Amino acid sequence: MNKKVLIIPSWYPTEENKILGIFFKEQAIALKKFGCEVTVLYPEIRTLRAYKSGWKQGVQVREEDGLNIYRFKTYNPLPARVPFSNAFVYYSRLKKLFKEMVQREGKPDIIHAHSALWGGWAAAKIAKEENIPLVITEHSSKLVRGLLKPYEKNEITKALRQAGTIISVGPSLKKEMQKYTDKPILEIPNIVDYRAFQMNRRKDKGKDRFRFFSLAFLTPNKGMDILIKSFAKAFKGEEFDLLIGGDGQQKDELVELAKKLGVESQVQFLGRIDRHQVIEQMHQCDAFVLASKFETFGVVLIEALASGKPVISTKSGGPEFIVNEKNGILVPVDNVEELSRAMQHLYNHYYMYNPEAIRKDCEDRFSEEVIVEKIVEVYNSL
Numbered sequence: 163m164n165k166k167v168l169i170i171p172s173w174y175p176t177e178e179n180k181i182l183g184i185f186f187k188e189q190a191i192a193l194k195k196f197g198c199e200v201t202v203l204y205p206e207i208r209t210l211r212a213y214k215s216g217w218k219q220g221v222q223v224r225e226e227d228g229l230n231i232y233r234f235k236t237y238n239p240l241p242a243r244v245p246f247s248n249a250f251v252y253y254s255r256l257k258k259l260f261k262e263m264v265q266r267e268g269k270p271d272i273i274h275a276h277s278a279l280w281g282g283w284a285a286a287k288i289a290k291e292e293n294i295p296l297v298i299t300e301h302s303s304k305l306v307r308g309l310l311k312p313y314e315k316n317e318i319t320k321a322l323r324q325a326g327t328i329i330s331v332g333p334s335l336k337k338e339m340q341k342y343t344d345k346p347i348l349e350i351p352n353i354v355d356y357r358a359f360q361m362n363r364r365k366d367k368g369k370d371r372f373r374f375f376s377l378a379f380l381t382p383n384k385g386m387d388i389l390i391k392s393f394a395k396a397f398k399g400e401e402f403d404l405l406i407g408g409d410g411q412q413k414d415e416l417v418e419l420a421k422k423l424g425v426e427s428q429v430q431f432l433g434r435i436d437r438h439q440v441i442e443q444m445h446q447c448d449a450f451v452l453a454s455k456f457e458t459f460g461v462v463l464i465e466a467l468a469s470g471k472p473v474i475s476t477k478s479g480g481p482e483f484i485v486n487e488k489n490g491i492l493v494p495v496d497n498v499e500e501l502s503r504a505m506q507h508l509y510n511h512y513y514m515y516n517p518e519a520i521r522k523d524c525e526d527r528f529s530e531e532v533i534v535e536k537i538v539e540v541y542n543s544l
Contacts, residue, residue: 165541166199168263168270168294170256172281172302174204180436185301185352185461186276190229192353192530193537201230201263201270205255207238207248221262230267232259245313253284260288270294272541277301278318286324295544298322299329299350303456305338306479307383318342326544331459334479348540352459353533358441359468360521371401372509375447377440377462378454380410385453385476385496387412387419392453392501394423402428402509404451407443409434444469449508454478455495467524470517474504484528489520 171186187202194200208217222233234255240247274297275285282298289296298321304310310318322328322343329348330336336347374393378384386406393404406416406429413431420429435443444450450466452475459480466473473490475481485492491508493500508515526532 164197164199165272165538166268166270167193167201167541168273169200169202170273170275170281170285171202171204172275172277172279174202174206176206181440183276184437185354187227187229188355188530189353189533189537191227192534194228195530196534196538198538198541201232201267203232203256203259203263205234205236205252205259207236207251207255209242210237210239213237221259223262223266232263234259245311249280249283249317252280253287256284256288260292272297272544274299274537274541278321279304279314282325283317283321286321290324295326296324297327297329297540297544298325299331300335300339301331301352301458303335303383303458303479306334306458307456315342327540329540332457332480333483335458348536350533350536350540351528352461352464353530354461354464354468354528356464356468356525356529358437359444359465360470360525371403372449373447374402374404374449374451374505375407375443375466376404376451376453377407377435377443378452380406380408380412380416382412383455384408384410385455386416388496388498388501389451389453390416390419390423390425390429391498392505393429394420394425395498395502396506397428398423398425404429405432405443405447406430407432407435407440440465441469444471447471448512449474449505451501451505452476452478452481453501454481457481460484464524464528467520468528470521472508472512472515472520474501474508476501486523488523489515 169190171183173183175182175187190200219235236255238251273285273289273294275282276299319342328345329350330339331351336349339347420426444466450471450473454476457478457480463473463484467489475485476495477492478495491504493504
């Protein structure tokens, strides 16, 4: 009998942000493809400051990409700084969604929550009330960045106590999670839509300039200032380009930095780009660079490798078990000199990186078949 799996994500793609929590969605789609019955419950909570005319509140049930999705669109009237404000709104809306789902579909065999705050926390309460086995996969970099408030640490401990199985998506996150539980923690990376990036597209032959690509939210944690400085140090005024995808609070500051360093004609800011544009940029670039200070995993690195492109990444927690000598270079965090040297080295030794070998190594370790098999083994063990 197929397992009926209920997915409860702490964040999930929305109409406005289609890549938010995309790896939760892709894992759910892969699980269904491999025989599980999958339903997703997602309380979609906004602050009052994000009020939007015409945004319809309430329960919404529909099929999205082949999945049954139950959303509860609502506003949180309290400021985010108020302890538990989001948590209690999330839990109260989740309970209503769960009741609606049970009436329509019956109880699930497994609840799989993504990230303890606040999906895992709320899922743990329902799992206990309904006596349903619980899996929690942690993704949040807040744990390794030291951003948790004392009350959040206590609630993570409570949530993990209820879980039958705990999963981390990367080694540094796993190490940090052991502070909150004495249970064993499995290490299973995120699923990436591997085949979408593996399509045999060729780089535009009309572009003979060497192109580096980076993709991330433009926030201090992502180290884009370090990347731009490193690029300028290595390639200012030469036939090289750096394309940066993503948007965020640092954008204006980064644009000014590129101008100040004299590389504004070589550094292009793409803004927020959708899934198809990400795939296109991965195929059009020569190499991918990630300069983050903290990464629990590094989905974009997998996407680049699936595209057959060599990568450069900082040793920021997750990338250490993704990047190897065959597919790229690891450098220290916040080190302009080392990152600049790595970009020059990759260009000078570009012939050593075999696109097919990079794709094959990535597939062997991170394809959806490999990851889903591990997750289904977890479900069967509960």
